[in-house]
Amino acid sequence: MGFIIRLLIVGAAALLSSYILPGVHISGFVAAVILALVLALLNAVVKPVLVILTIPVTILTLGLFLLVINALIILLASAIVPGFLVDGFLWALLFSLVLSIITAIIDAIV
Template sequence: MGLIIKLLIVVAASLFASYVLPGVHITGFVSALILALVLAVLNAIVRPILVFLTIPVTILTLGLFLLVINALIIMLAGAIVPGFTVDGFLWALLFSLVLSITTAVLDLIFGR
């Protein structure tokens, strides 16, 4: 049950972020649900590999390079998910930030 609530929180946060940011487009609830599933898979499989491969750069930038990795994962999700488009790297970076903040707030409200 917790996984379903987490996915619905990410769906709501994605829809909110696409509403706030003009460079990010989600066509509907189903696309947002598929996006949440794809982001979960990418964050579980691809993100740890990228973080491991970029440890020196991450240390050099004091962790700020992790924002770049998040934006790259958002752009990869944009290439995979039909109905979800990101206009560029900057929009992916902003979407990642808005998504993280919104998810944290909604998780505090509706999570355990």
């Protein structure tokens, strides 16, 4: 039950983030919830592999390279999810930052 609520919260945060950022487009709430599910799967499967493969670069950049990995995950989700479009790498990076902030705020309220 908690996982479903978390998906709905992330979906609402993604939809709100797309209203804030003009380079990110989500067609509706259903696409946002599907995006939240795909992001959960990608963060569970692909992200740990990328983090392990890029440990030297992450250490050299003092962890800032993890933002690049988050943006790549967003771009991969954009290729997978119909109804979700990101205009470029910079928008994916900004979307991941805004999505994290909005999700944290909503989690704190709920």
